Amino acid sequence: DTAVSQTPKYLVTQMGNDKSIKCEQNLGHDTMYWYKQDSKKFLKIMFSYNNKELIINETVPNRFSPKSPDKAHLNLHINSLELGDSAVYFCASSQYPRPYEQYFGPGTRLTVT
Amino acid sequence: LAKTTQPISMDSYEGQEVNITCSHNNIATNDYITWYQQFPSQGPRFIIQGYKTKVTNEVASLFIPADRKSSTLSLPRVSLSDTAVYYCLVGDKLGGSQGNLIFGKGTKLSVKP
Numbered sequence: 001d002t003a004v005s006q007t008p009k010y011l012v013t014q015m016g017n018d019k020s021i022k023c024e025q026n027l028g029h030d031t032m033y034w035y036k037q038d039s040k041k042f043l044k045i046m047f048s049y050n051n052k053e054l055i056i057n058e059t060v061p062n063r064f065s066p067k068s069p070d071k072a073h074l075n076l077h078i079n080s081l082e083l084g085d086s087a088v089y090f091c092a093s094s095q096y097p098r099p100y101e102q103y104f105g106p107g108t109r110l111t112v113t
Numbered sequence: 114l115a116k117t118t119q120p121i122s123m124d125s126y127e128g129q130e131v132n133i134t135c136s137h138n139n140i141a142t143n144d145y146i147t148w149y150q151q152f153p154s155q156g157p158r159f160i161i162q163g164y165k166t167k168v169t170n171e172v173a174s175l176f177i178p179a180d181r182k183s184s185t186l187s188l189p190r191v192s193l194s195d196t197a198v199y200y201c202l203v204g205d206k207l208g209g210s211q212g213n214l215i216f217g218k219g220t221k222l223s224v225k226p
Contacts, residue, residue, distance in 0.1 A: 041198070090157075092156065100145060100162060100214065102214065104156025
C-alpha cells in the first residue's frame, strides 16, 4: 500500500496554463504539506494543513492555492504557470506530536515550457 | 530555527562506516535534531531524530555531544544503495510546531564498490 501518493508523476504544460496536482495519504495523519524542490535541489516548504486548516503559508505567489477537501487529501492548484514554476513538487504528511517525522510522496515533476 | 552546516559531499566504499557531521551552533533548548535521506527522483525519507546523547535504530545511529552544537549521523557498513543525499535539520518539535522543516543543501554521499 502506498502511504503518500501524488498524481500526476510528470506534468508538462505551457506558460499561462492552470494545473492541479493531487495528493492523498492513507496513514491517518492529521497534517499534510507541500514542498518545492528546484533545479539546484533546494527543498522548501510551501504550505502546511492540519485537519483541513492552513497552518503554514510560506512566501509563495498567490497563483498557488492549496485545497484540502479532507484530512487525507491536499491538492495544489497553480494558476497562470510561469517558467520559474518548473520544479519537483512533493507532498508529505505527519502526525502530531511528531511533526518532524514526515512521510513524503514520490514527487510530481512539473515542466513549464 | 537553527542554521545547520554539513559537508557538501562525501565518498565511501562498501562495507565502511560513514559518519556525517552537522554543525548547529545556534541550537535552541527546545530544538531536536532530525536526519532525512533522499534518493534520486524520490522524496526525502525520515531516518532518525534525537535530542541528546545517542539514539540508535535499525538504520543509523545519531550521536549528540553534551553542548548539542553538532551531531553525527553514523551509517554502519554502507552499501551501494546508501548513495543518497542526507539532510540534517534542527527545529522545535513541541510547543505547537507544525513541522516547519527547513532543508539545507545536504550531504551527497557516494558509496563506491
